[in-house]
Structure formats: C-alpha cells, structure tokens
Amino acid sequence: MKEALVSLVTALADDELIIGHRHSEWTGFAPHIEEDVAFSSIAQDEIGHAAAYYSLIAEVTGTSPDHMALGREPFEYRNAVFCERLNRDWSYSLVRHWLYDTADDVRLAALQESADASLAALATKMRREERYHLLHANAWIKRVSEGPVEGRTRLIDALGMCYAEALALFDILEFEDSILENNLLPCSSSELRGRFSMRATSELDDFGLPADVHRDLDDSAEFLASSSGDLIASEKDASSASARPGIGGRAGMHSDEFKALWDEMTSTHRLHPEAQW
Numbered sequence: 001m002k003e004a005l006v007s008l009v010t011a012l013a014d015d016e017l018i019i020g021h022r023h024s025e026w027t028g029f030a031p032h033i034e035e036d037v038a039f040s041s042i043a044q045d046e047i048g049h050a051a052a053y054y055s056l057i058a059e060v061t062g063t064s065p066d067h068m069a070l071g072r073e074p075f076e077y078r079n080a081v082f083c084e085r086l087n088r089d090w091s092y093s094l095v096r097h098w099l100y101d102t103a104d105d106v107r108l109a110a111l112q113e114s115a116d117a118s119l120a121a122l123a124t125k126m127r128r129e130e131r132y133h134l135l136h137a138n139a140w141i142k143r144v145s146e147g148p149v150e151g152r153t154r155l156i157d158a159l160g161m162c163y164a165e166a167l168a169l170f171d172i173l174e175f176e177d178s179i180l181e182n183n184l185l186p187c188s189s190s191e192l193r194g195r196f197s198m199r200a201t202s203e204l205d206d207f208g209l210p211a212d213v214h215r216d217l218d219d220s221a222e223f224l225a226s227s228s229g230d231l232i233a234s235e236k237d238a239s240s241a242s243a244r245p246g247i248g249g250r251a252g253m254h255s256d257e258f259k260a261l262w263d264e265m266t267s268t269h270r271l272h273p274e275a276q277w
Contacts, residue, residue: 020046165246
C-alpha cells in the first residue's frame, strides 16, 4: 500500500509543481498588471500544493520534500507532459489553465473520498483553494470567447493544441491496481478521464466554443503496467498513428521542453543541495 500511495501522490505533486513553474514564468510578462499578480498568485498556490503533497510522501518514506521537488533526475518525474509544455502565447496559457484546473477539480473531488485520511483531508483543503483558480480561468475564457473574433479564434486554436494532451492527466498510474484495491483513489484513471471529458465538453458548449476539438482523437491510447511495475505503451498504441499525443509522462517519458525547465528549476538545489532557506 505504501508503494501505491507514493505513486499516486508523486504524480499529483509533480503535476502541481510543473504547472506552477510554467505559470510563474508569466510574472513580469502577462498582458497587464492585474494578470501579472493573478498568475503569480496561482503559481504560488500550485507550488504550495506540490509542497503539501511532497510532505505527505516524506511522512511515509522519510525522503525530504526538497529532494522530491528538486533532487530527482528528469526521468523520475511523473507529471503529465501537458503540464511541462512551453507557455507559447497568452491564449495557450489560458486554455491550459482552464483545462488543468477543470481536470484538477474532477480529480480532487474523487480524492476527497480516498481511504487515506491524510490524502482525503488534503484534497478537501486544496479543492477549496483551487475554486478561485477555476473562477479566474472561467472568467477569462468567457471574456475572450465573447469578445472580438481574433481572440475567439486564438482560443479555438489553443483548444486544438491542448485538449488531447489534457486527457493524459488521467493516463494509468504506476501501481494503479494497488491504488484502486486500497481505495486510495475511489475510481480508475480512465473513469476520471471520462468525467473530465464530459464536463469539459459541456462547459465548452456553454461558452459557445467547439466542444468537438478531440473528435478525431483516439481516447483509448494508454500506458499499461508491465510485470516490473513500469509503464509501457500497449502494442496497439505504439503502432497507432491516432494515439493521443502527450502520453508517457506518468512513466517518466517527457518532452524536450521538460529538460530545459528541469535545468532551470533545479539549478540552485544542484549547486547547494544541503542549503537551508
């Protein structure tokens, strides 16, 4: 059960840390001062949530939260590839912000029912805080979707780039069978992906945005647990041209964009691993 809990919480923490780092890169570069402050605040929340998850892992394993956040090699991170992508333009970051926080709300709602009392309590606390992230994301998507054609077009283009990779937030976790057997996560990743997809589609329709941006994508592309506990692509997915992009992060397979992020994020820790701040 310990191995299953660490697997689950590591994926959650890594998502929060990496998306928080990407959000923080808008500090000083957002379109106006209010968003400079807002995105910086959201980034701080996400990284704070990552720290809380890492502290939960530390209680179980004795590994320090700092080591978990900054002391691992790139292949040891379990964040979804979606979280590590470059910010690109403002429309891309807004759409990723909305998709990620919608997905996270679906995930946290399930985690509130976890058999692990500490994880359930943490999920309840985080979900209250994340509510404000969703309010911010929804306000921006509504504002731009109802505005000039250029902004709306950029949102639609960004959805086309983002949606498929957002689905990979719910790819199968390492040791998922054990996670489910111990009711650490009350339902499977694929079931959560279905809940997210239905909610996102419905809300996009409410915004008047195309809800079929993923019509031609293969939702069944997944990674499966091997006998060693690692994740491997199924033969179908490895050979399928229609397999969803962005899969593999849960197995430690990341994009080239992640290496540069990791270099920057961990540089001080690697120079001074024993420093106390």
